[in-house]
């Protein structure tokens with residue numbers, strides 16, 4: 546069952562434009578499939594489209610074609626947006642330049658500028674085209690404690706008119722409806738051409754945007770089911786692919802991927818998408834990204850080597866698959882004072898069993 550509320554149903558009944566965010570990951574895939582089917586079953590006549598924020602070089606190579614095929618199979622329009630000043634890698638490099646290697650520059654859970662800069666920002670920019678719009682996203686409570694704290698329906702403050710932003714959601718909708726009625730009445734008094742006057746009247750109203758998480762209460766198994774598969778099938782296919790890798794058997798690897806209805810990165814070992822190497826990913830996901838996108842892996846490793854700041858706190862991408870690095874990269878890494886200091890702190894911690902000092906002194910390069 547998708548998450549619904551009387552207020553949401555009223556906004557939909559008003560014909561709000563529906564933008565369904567897709568990243569290539571399972572949650573957004575399940576959201577797209579489920580919501581499109583549900584809206585069509587309701588006879589929805591408003592605009593429905595998928596929106597993909599392309600992260601550029603950070604994306605899995607298969608993501609764009611996977612999303613295009615998915616949207617084509619559902620007969621749904623796909624809108625692709627990108628950060629105007631460059632892709633995610635550019636954004637990370639720009640952040641490093643700004644900080645001039647005096648502080649860590651990588652995105653993190655505390656400084657998630659990657660998402661705001663390359664996903665939310667460009668998507669919001671696009672949604673500004675609409676007067677009444679719902680951004681539909683595949684966020685689920687089960688994913689983390691932080692996500693469980695969220696509300697499944699909220700005002701999208703960044704693109705909602707100021708006077709609708711600062712009042713409770715239950716009051717915003719009646720206010721918006723009242724202002725729509727007043728605007729229409731005013732136009733009817735002053736213009737004779739009713740059709741064009743209706744559009745003109747509503748265009749003077751501030752934008753009202755909502756964010757809706759329809760799969761908020763779903764389990765991971767329900768998500769896989771909506772994608773047309775199951776956790777058990779994923780496990781089997783992953784094992785088959787691993788076997789194909791160990792035996793260097795391309796046919797086995799192909800067999801693992803053939804007929805798989807979700808993003809192929811899951812079979813390659815990724816547990817989460819969308820970046821092939823994400824600052825918040827677990828080791829298994831990072832390993833899959835590094836092995837299958839070695840050029841991007843090496844690019845990020847160069848940033849570690851040049852700056853002396855590790856990709857994740859206390860975890861260096863360079864240590865993940867050292868065989869993918871060149872001799873020059875390995876030697877430069879070990880020479881960096883910050884890296885040396887980190888290695889010494891690690892050694893001290895192992896020796897004494899104590900926690901290494903958290904605050905590292907600022908070292909020159």
Ligand code: SF4
Nearest residue numbers: 659660819820823824
């Ligand atoms: S996948 Fe990870 S690194 Fe990429 S934008 Fe999202 S949080 Fe940032």
